[in-house]
Amino acid sequence: MPSVLTIPPRIPQAQNPDPGASKFCPGCGHGMTLKTLASAIDELNLHDRAVFGCDIGCSLLSWNYMNIDTIQAHHGRTTPVIYGVVRARPDTVGIAYMGDGGGLAIGAQHLVNAAVRNEKMLVILVNNTNYGMTGGQMAPTTLPGQKTETTPYGRDIEVTGKPTKGAEMVASIVDTDKAYVTRGTVGNPRQLKTMMKKALQNVADGRGFAYVEVLSLCPLNWRTNNVDTWDRLQTMEDYFKVGELVVPQAIEGVK
Amino acid sequence: MVNKLIKEDTKLFMTGNEVIAYAANSAGAEFMYGYPITPQNEIMHTWCKLLPKTEAGFLQTEDEISAGFSTVGGILAGKKAFTATAGPGNVIMQDAMSMAEMMRIPFVCAVMQRGGPSTATVIYAQQETTLTVFGGNGEGHRIVYSTAGHQDLYDYTIKAFNTAWKYKFPTYILADGYQGKMREPVVMYDPESRGIEMIPATPFLRAEGVAGVDRKPVHMRNCFNLEEELMEVLDSYEEEFNRITPEIAEYKEYKADDADILIIAHGIVARSAITAIDELREKGIKAGLFRPVTIRPLAVEPLRNAVKRAKQVLFTESANGQMARMALEKLYGLNTPYDTLYKMGVGVTGGDIVEKVEQMLRQPASV
Numbered sequence: 001m002p003s004v005l006t007i008p009p010r011i012p013q014a015q016n017p018d019p020g021a022s023k024f025c026p027g028c029g030h031g032m033t034l035k036t037l038a039s040a041i042d043e044l045n046l047h048d049r050a051v052f053g054c055d056i057g058c059s060l061l062s063w064n065y066m067n068i069d070t071i072q073a074h075h076g077r078t079t080p081v082i083y084g085v086v087r088a089r090p091d092t093v094g095i096a097y098m099g100d101g102g103g104l105a106i107g108a109q110h111l112v113n114a115a116v117r118n119e120k121m122l123v124i125l126v127n128n129t130n131y132g133m134t135g136g137q138m139a140p141t142t143l144p145g146q147k148t149e150t151t152p153y154g155r156d157i158e159v160t161g162k163p164t165k166g167a168e169m170v171a172s173i174v175d176t177d178k179a180y181v182t183r184g185t186v187g188n189p190r191q192l193k194t195m196m197k198k199a200l201q202n203v204a205d206g207r208g209f210a211y212v213e214v215l216s217l218c219p220l221n222w223r224t225n226n227v228d229t230w231d232r233l234q235t236m237e238d239y240f241k242v243g244e245l246v247v248p249q250a251i252e253g254v255k
Numbered sequence: 256m257v258n259k260l261i262k263e264d265t266k267l268f269m270t271g272n273e274v275i276a277y278a279a280n281s282a283g284a285e286f287m288y289g290y291p292i293t294p295q296n297e298i299m300h301t302w303c304k305l306l307p308k309t310e311a312g313f314l315q316t317e318d319e320i321s322a323g324f325s326t327v328g329g330i331l332a333g334k335k336a337f338t339a340t341a342g343p344g345n346v347i348m349q350d351a352m353s354m355a356e357m358m359r360i361p362f363v364c365a366v367m368q369r370g371g372p373s374t375a376t377v378i379y380a381q382q383e384t385t386l387t388v389f390g391g392n393g394e395g396h397r398i399v400y401s402t403a404g405h406q407d408l409y410d411y412t413i414k415a416f417n418t419a420w421k422y423k424f425p426t427y428i429l430a431d432g433y434q435g436k437m438r439e440p441v442v443m444y445d446p447e448s449r450g451i452e453m454i455p456a457t458p459f460l461r462a463e464g465v466a467g468v469d470r471k472p473v474h475m476r477n478c479f480n481l482e483e484e485l486m487e488v489l490d491s492y493e494e495e496f497n498r499i500t501p502e503i504a505e506y507k508e509y510k511a512d513d514a515d516i517l518i519i520a521h522g523i524v525a526r527s528a529i530t531a532i533d534e535l536r537e538k539g540i541k542a543g544l545f546r547p548v549t550i551r552p553l554a555v556e557p558l559r560n561a562v563k564r565a566k567q568v569l570f571t572e573s574a575n576g577q578m579a580r581m582a583l584e585k586l587y588g589l590n591t592p593y594d595t596l597y598k599m600g601v602g603v604t605g606g607d608i609v610e611k612v613e614q615m616l617r618q619p620a621s622v
Contacts, residue, residue, distance in 0.1 A: 013467060016474075048465040056478075064474040067467035069460040071331055072476040073324065074354055080321035084328020085460065087314050088286050088336060092461060113317035 012038035014047055016067040023061045025132075027229060029186040029216030030058055033126055034065050036189050037095070040196035041068065046093050046204060051085055053078040055098035055107070058132045062097060076107025083119040093204050094121040101131050104140040104164045111211075115170050118178055118208040122199050125166055125211070128218040129236060136221030140164035143239055148221075163239065167213045171245035178208030181246040185215040187233050188242070195244070198254045207248055215240055257285050257311045261443045271434040272297035274405050274441050275365050278412030279337055280305065281446060283453050284363075286312040286336040288325040292344040293377035294432035295367040299339065319344035323351025323362075330360050331475075333458025335416055339365040341432070343374060345383050345390070352425055353391030357477040359492070360459070361419035361426070365412065368431040370600035379432040380600040381522055384577040387427050388551045396492050398426045398503055399550045401521040401578075405441040408434060411548075413446050413453075420454040422499050429550060431573075433523050433602065496552070505548035506557050510536065514543025516612050517565035517591075519558075520603075521547050521578050524571055530605030535612055542612055550578060555585045562586055567620050568593035571608060575599050594620035 011017050015038035022031045041050055050068045054060055056075035063072040073081040082094040103111050103125040111123060130148050131137040137150040141163050145154040155163075167183040174181060180202040184192035192214065199210035215236045219229045261281050267274075275298045279287070289299045303313055312334075316322045322338045329336030340348050345366055355362035368383040370376030389395040398418050400411040412428050419426035446453055459475065466472035479485040509529050511517060516535075518528045525546040535542040545561045547553050562568055568591050570579035575597045583593075596603065596611045 016467070016472065047467055049461075050466075051460050060478055063476045063478070067472050069462075069466050069473045070475065071328075071460060072474075072478060073327075074350055074477075077320065077324040077350065077354075080316065080324035081328040081331070084288060084314075084325030084336070085332045086328075087288075087312060087325065088329035088332035088334040089458075089461060092332065109317050110321055113321070 012042045014038035014041035014050070014067050016064055019064050024058065025220045027217055027219040028058070029128060029214070030062065030126060032186045032189060033124070033214050033216060034062055036193045037124065037196050038066060040193050040200055044197060044200050044204065046200060049091055049093045049204065051082065051092050051094050053082040053094065053096045055102035057099040057102055059097050059099050059102065059126060060133065076102050076110065078102065079107055079110035079114050079123060082121050083114055086119065086121050090120065090206070093200060095124060096121060097124045098126070099132070100125060100127045100129070100139045100141040100166065104166050111170065112173065115174050115179065115209050115211065118175050120203055120206055120208055122203050122210040122212065125213045126216045127166065127213055127240065128216040130218060130221050132218050132221050141166070143235065165240060167211065167245050170211045174209055174246055176246050178248055179246055180210040180248060180251060182211070182244040183213040183215065183240060183242050185233065185237055185242050186217060187215070187237065194255055198247070198251045201251050201254050202248060205250065207250065213240070215242065257283065257309045259283070259445065260305065260308060262445055264448070265443045266440060267443060268438055268440050270297055270436055270438050271405050271408050271430060272367070272436070273301045274408045275339065275412050275428065276301035276305065277443055278409045280309050280311065281443065282413040282416040283335055284311065284337050284416060285334040286329045288314050288316055288322045288329060288336060288338050290316050290319045290322045290340070290344060292319070292341050294369055294435045295339040295341045295365065297435065298365060319348040320350055323348040326362060327351055327355055327360055330362060331459040332461065333456050335420070335456045337363040337365070339367065341367045342369040342371055342383070345386055349386070349390040353393055354477055355425045356391060356393050356396050358475060359423040361423050363415050363419050363426050365428040365430065367435040368429065376600060377432065379573065379602060381431060381524065381573040382577065382600055384429065384550060384574060387429050388581065394489065394493065395551060396424055396496050397551055398422070398424050399429050400427065400548060401429045401550050402434060403523055403525050403546065404434065405439040409441050409443055413451065417451070417454050418503065420456060422503070424496065429522065431523060500552040503549060504552045504554035506554040507546045507548055508561065509544040511543035511545055511561050513541055514564070515541040515566045516569060516615060517543055517545055517561055518569045518571060518608065519545050519579070519582060520571045521550060524573055524603045527603050527605045528571065528608055531608035531612065534605060534609050540612065540616065547578065547582070550581065553581060553585055558582060559586060559589060562589055562591050565591055567591065567615055569596060569611060569615060571596040571603050571611070573598055573601055573603055592620040592622055594622070
């Protein structure tokens with residue numbers, strides 16, 4: 001019997017094994033999200049058509065994470081880069097990977113307009129309720145009362161408004177016959193993979209826009225231990241409801 | 256591939272914006288991304304009107320930020336894509352242009368300058384010269400052609416695509432609202448008929464084969480971990496830029512050989528200078544013109560030689576010396592005195608220049 005330590009990790013084909021250990025902080029949700037995405041790409045066999053774009057912020061660290069062609073863009077600008085690629089080469093399955101700041105603050109106009117225009121691309125928005133890379137400032141998704149570097153006494157919604165509900169916003173503006181909009185969580189990777197597959201399928205079919213929001217973890221900036229990290233994820237799931245918001249009939253059966 | 260509309264020499268009388276759209280088609284441009292802003296709108300209008308014939312692509316984006324970045328995306332996909340902008344649009348498009356500069360993406364943009372700063376006028380200026388050349392948080396590794404009329408617009412739009420795809424530096428057609436909106440005769444032609452071989456576009460992403468199976472995946476980034484890592488890249492860009500400068504730098508002279516007074520002007524102001532020079536020469540005043548066609552890189556040696564020969568120099572621009580600052584830096588060590596005629600955001604007429612030169616003869620420049 002081989003020792004457990006000698007069994008190589010199972011890495012999806014769409015994930016690049018070369019960089020070795022993940023560059024994300026211990027406990028970060030990006031690694032799980034990206035591995036789930038890579039598995040979904042494997043299962044749909046989209047390696048020859050997929051183009052991965054990553055934003056600035058922690059998502060930037062994924063620039064060589066995938067075993068597919070990748071472009072790292074500027075903060076908030078991954079969406080237009082990817083729809084630019086797809087418009088020029090429509091058989092591309094374009095994936096724009098970003099954080100909540102990139103998608104809902106600095107790049108919100110691109111998310112809104114890409115959704116309204118039914119750009120045939122997938123936006124994956126990783127929601128960890130703060131700006132991680134820059135040291136833990138308030139994000140559009142920061143929960144009421146949550147302490148961040150720019151809300152050191154807790155987010156006061158009278159001053160800063162309520163957290164942005166990205167999936168609900170996107171769901172309210174897309175063409176509901178053509179777009180797929182959902183919110184998953186790293187707390188349920190199996191469900192997340194199904195969502196990723198539906199989203200990818202919707203784009204691969206040329207039907208239209210897909211948006212997958214992923215509730216994720218940031219123990220470093222949250223300053224939480226294992227138990228508190230998962231508690232925080234539960235709190236997030238209470239505020240940002242997990243589940244599908246818009247599902248075109250054609251992909252309902254994708255598992 | 257797109258259908259090219261100009262198959263044989265065709266003389267037309269049209270606006271500069273229309274000329275740019277036709278020239279882009281003649282250059283084999285396949286996709287335009289754009290956002291409305293005056294005075295460049297008719298480039299998009301014409302491009303869109305011609306789409307059924309050209310079978311090219313167009314996307315009207317939500318702003319110039321996305322017009323710039325989606326142009327980058329189209330180019331990454333292997334299409335000859337371009338955009339056009341002006342004024343405040345040029346300001347916010349610098350975000351994408353600096354990414355193109357860092358990643359050596361053959362970004363092509365027509366800048367139809369308008370008054371600035373801010374919204375200013377929608378009419379005309381030469382106030383986006385510094386911005387177009389040195390905009391962004393970098394070193395200005397860009398190639399900028401300043402046109403002086405419609406034949407230039409046609410010739411240099413075609414050339415811009417070839418320069419961009421050959422050298423992989425962002426390349427600009429720097430024009431202005433006057434050129435965009437006025438009508439002039441222009442001879443359009445198929446570049447091949449002039450012996451111009453158009454460099455084909457090749458994809459940066461999604462090249463042949465399955466990524467990770469048949470070939471290594473492409474991982475393109477503009478972010479670096481270490482200072483030295485960045486400097487190594489930029490040093491190589493600088494070296495490459497300097498190496499290609501002699502192949503790219505262009506200038507035009509008009510009666511500059513024996514000029515006592517050398518007028519240095521670019522773009523449409525150089526046209527006014529020619530009018531002025533003819534008038535001055537009739538009066539027996541030896542005036543001449545040095546016109547940098549490439550504002551970046553400048554044709555430094557010819558510029559220095561022309562300045563050395565002259566007794567006085569006059570810089571004139573529809574800006575407060577944006578081009579002059581770049582030129583003066585390259586004239587270090589020469590002692591020909593110079594004067595200036597700067598009209599910020601306003602056209603410079605031949606009459607203005609004649610008057611200024613006559614004044615310079617009465618009261619020579621001392622700077």
